[in-house]
Amino acid sequence: MQLTANIQNYHFNHILLNAAGVMCQTSMELDTVLASEYTGAVVTKSATPLVRPGNPAPRYYELNNGLGTINSMGLPNEGFDYYMDYVDTKETYKPIFFSIAGLSKQENIAMLHQLQDADFDGLIELNLSCPNVPGKPQTGYDFEATEQILTEVFAFFKKPLGVKLPPYFDIVHFDDIAAILNKFPLAFVNTINSIGNGLVIDQDTDTVVIKPKAGFGGIGGTLVKATALANVRALRDRLNTTIKIIGTGGVTTGRDVYDHLLCGADLVEVGSQLAIEGITVFERLEKELTEILTEKGYDSLDDVRGQLKIMS
Numbered sequence: 001m002q003l004t005a006n007i008q009n010y011h012f013n014h015i016l017l018n019a020a021g022v023m024c025q026t027s028m029e030l031d032t033v034l035a036s037e038y039t040g041a042v043v044t045k046s047a048t049p050l051v052r053p054g055n056p057a058p059r060y061y062e063l064n065n066g067l068g069t070i071n072s073m074g075l076p077n078e079g080f081d082y083y084m085d086y087v088d089t090k091e092t093y094k095p096i097f098f099s100i101a102g103l104s105k106q107e108n109i110a111m112l113h114q115l116q117d118a119d120f121d122g123l124i125e126l127n128l129s130c131p132n133v134p135g136k137p138q139t140g141y142d143f144e145a146t147e148q149i150l151t152e153v154f155a156f157f158k159k160p161l162g163v164k165l166p167p168y169f170d171i172v173h174f175d176d177i178a179a180i181l182n183k184f185p186l187a188f189v190n191t192i193n194s195i196g197n198g199l200v201i202d203q204d205t206d207t208v209v210i211k212p213k214a215g216f217g218g219i220g221g222t223l224v225k226a227t228a229l230a231n232v233r234a235l236r237d238r239l240n241t242t243i244k245i246i247g248t249g250g251v252t253t254g255r256d257v258y259d260h261l262l263c264g265a266d267l268v269e270v271g272s273q274l275a276i277e278g279i280t281v282f283e284r285l286e287k288e289l290t291e292i293l294t295e296k297g298y299d300s301l302d303d304v305r306g307q308l309k310i311m312s
């Protein structure tokens with residue numbers, strides 16, 4: 001069974017990888033994901049120009065019903081140069097996604113100039129959940145700001161670039177963001193990021209479960225699967241076929257991976273369940289996916305991708 005995918009001239013021998021933010025902040029974590037026999041690539045924690053400690057703990061929490069996670073990490077990362085050094089010195093045949101999340105458009109442009117000028121041979125993921133100007137929503141929810149930054153980026157950036165999108169919940173928003181993204185030669189779109197600003201309560205103490213932002217944080221895991229599938233399907237239906245789709249969100253079983261493929265995903269990322277279960281999650285997911293494909297008589301993922309049926 002060939003569980004493969006391609007994005008431009010990058011070939012993936014497995015379709016699973018981590019979601020940015022999980023098991024990817026240090027070189028040790030990145031090496032662990034790359035070393036797994038069942039991952040096709042790795043993505044770095046979204047980098048800012050300088051090292052960031054992130055928010056005070058507790059800033060991450062796993063719901064005790066296993067249905068999800070909430071986080072307000074605050075972009076803790078080792079800084080842009082650390083990840084540049086990692087990708088420069090790493091010997092691997094697996095493609096690496098270099099994620100960035102500048103705290104301003106200027107920071108993103110500066111990091112992308114450095115990436116353009118560097119020897120780095122990999123893919124770049126611009127995290128559009130990055131903060132916008134005060135008083136405005138995150139960049140991915142400000143369509144003018146999204147078009148503006150992509151216009152400025154593609155004036156100089158020639159390497160394979162994709163965007164990490166927040167989830168959308170309105171059909172007109174699917175139409176609007178796709179119309180903007182189709183104007184640019186994007187290599188991929190990664191959807192979804194966590195569902196922003198959820199709230200989880202500890203039933204024993206009547207207290208929020210994370211310290212930052214009065215307990216508000218991004219939601220991941222099973223709780224977000226239906227939204228993730230809808231965003232993958234809606235964007236696959238709207239985006240030019242030259243723009244590949246990375247499906248992220250709600251993946252805890254092989255069936256969830258299969259559902260992302262049905263909706264049109266080329267690669268599938270695992271965030272919350274990787275944080276909960278650890279590196280062995282990739283072997284379990286691949287085995288469970290293979291069982292489904294075998295049972296249904298598929299011998300290629302391309303026979304599955306985008307084949308979700310609607311009712312006649």
Ligand SMILES: CC(C)(C)CCc1c(C(=O)O)[nH]c(=O)[nH]c1=O
Binds near residue numbers: 071072129130131
């Ligand atoms: C939310 C931001 C801190 C602006 C970006 C980093 C990020 C974080 C984070 O570092 O808090 N958590 C997520 O679930 N998704 C993200 O994209």
